[in-house]
Amino acid sequence: MVNAATTFTPVASLAGGALIGVAAVMLMALTGRIAGVSGIAVRLFPPYADGELGGRMAFVAGLVAAPVVVLVATGKMPAQTIQGNAVIMIVAGFLVGFGSVWGNGCTSGHGVCGLARLSLRSLVATISFMAAAMATTFVARHLG
Amino acid sequence: MAVVLQFAIGLVFGVGLVISGMSDPAKVLNFLDLAAIGVGAWDPSLAFVMAGAVAVTFVGFAAVLKRPRPLFAETFHLPTRRELDLRIVSGPVIFGVGWGLAGFCPGPAFTALGFGSGAAALFVAAMLAGMLLARWLANRPSLSAIAPPMDQFET
Numbered sequence: 001m002v003n004a005a006t007t008f009t010p011v012a013s014l015a016g017g018a019l020i021g022v023a024a025v026m027l028m029a030l031t032g033r034i035a036g037v038s039g040i041a042v043r044l045f046p047p048y049a050d051g052e053l054g055g056r057m058a059f060v061a062g063l064v065a066a067p068v069v070v071l072v073a074t075g076k077m078p079a080q081t082i083q084g085n086a087v088i089m090i091v092a093g094f095l096v097g098f099g100s101v102w103g104n105g106c107t108s109g110h111g112v113c114g115l116a117r118l119s120l121r122s123l124v125a126t127i128s129f130m131a132a133a134m135a136t137t138f139v140a141r142h143l144g
Numbered sequence: 145m146a147v148v149l150q151f152a153i154g155l156v157f158g159v160g161l162v163i164s165g166m167s168d169p170a171k172v173l174n175f176l177d178l179a180a181i182g183v184g185a186w187d188p189s190l191a192f193v194m195a196g197a198v199a200v201t202f203v204g205f206a207a208v209l210k211r212p213r214p215l216f217a218e219t220f221h222l223p224t225r226r227e228l229d230l231r232i233v234s235g236p237v238i239f240g241v242g243w244g245l246a247g248f249c250p251g252p253a254f255t256a257l258g259f260g261s262g263a264a265a266l267f268v269a270a271m272l273a274g275m276l277l278a279r280w281l282a283n284r285p286s287l288s289a290i291a292p293p294m295d296q297f298e299t
Contacts, residue, residue, distance in 0.1 A: 006165070009192075013193045016160045021204060026153045030153070031146070032218075032219060041254070041275060061154060079171075080167060080170075080261070081169065083169060101235070102238060117205060120228070128232075132240025134177075135244070
C-alpha cells in the first residue's frame with residue numbers, strides 16, 4: 001500500500017483545533033457536559049439516563065453536516081484519503097468503539113477536554129492511546 | 145432552542161475537524177508514523193490541532209466553570225473519578241490500535257459520513273457495535289472486580 005503524502009498545515013491545524021476548543025467550551029457553558037464524542041455516541045442508544053437524547057442527536061448531526069457546510073462555503077470538498085479495505089474499517093471501527101467506551105473517552109473527551117481540565121486519568125489515557133496508535137501505525141506500515 | 149444550539153456546536157466541532165485536517169485519515173496516519181521523520185514524510189500538523197484545542201478549552205473551561213450553572217442545565221456534570229485503574233490504560237490502548245489502523249477516531253468518523261464515504265459507514269457501524277459491547281461488559285457485576293462500573297459523567 002502506498003501512503004498518501006500530506007503537507008504540514010500548522011496555521012489551519014491550529015485554527016481548526018481552536019474551533020474544536022470553542023465547541024467544547026460552548027457545550028460546557030450550555031449543557032454542562034464534556035464534549036466527548038464517544039460518550040455522546042454511546043448514549044444515543046438506550047437505556048436513557050437523562051432527557052438529553054435530542055441534544056446528543058443534534059450534536060452528531062452537526063458533525064456529519066460539517067463537510068457539506070465546508071463544501072458549500074468553499075466550493076470544494078476537503079481532502080480525505082481513506083487507506084484500508086473494508087475488513088480493516090470493520091476491525092478498526094470495532095476496536096475504536098470498544099476501547100473508547102471501555103476507557104471512558106477518546107481523543108476529544110480525554111485528549112482535549114480532560115487535558116484542559118488537568119485530569120491525571122485523561123493524561124494517562126492520552127499517552128496510552130497515542131503510544132498504541134503510533135506503535136500500530138509503525139507495525140502496519142513498516143513491518144506488514 | 146438547546147437542541148438547535150447543540151446542532152450548531154456539533155457543526156463548529158466538525159468544521160474544526162475538517163479545517164484542521166483531523167478528518168483526513170491520511171493526515172492522521174502521517175502524524176502517527178514517527179518512522180516518517182527519518183525520510184522527511186512526517187506530518188506534525190496534529191500536534192497543532194491538539195495544542196489549539198487544549199489551549200482554548202483550558203481558558204474557556206476556567207471561565208465557564210466559575211459560573212453558578214450551565215445555561216440549559218441545573219449543574220455541571222464533571223467526571224468525579226480520580227483513581228488510575230486497569231481500564232484507563234487498557235481502553236485507550238485498544239482504542240489506539242484501531243485509531244492507528246484506520247486513522248479514524250470517533251469524531252472524524254462521524255464527519256466522514258458527511259463526505260459520503262462508504263468505508264466510513266462501515267467503520268461507524270462497527271464502532272457503535274464495539275461501544276455497545278463495551279458498555280454491556282462494563283455493567284456486568286461479575287466484571288466489577290477488574291473493572292469498576294462506568295462513570296455516567298465521564299465521556
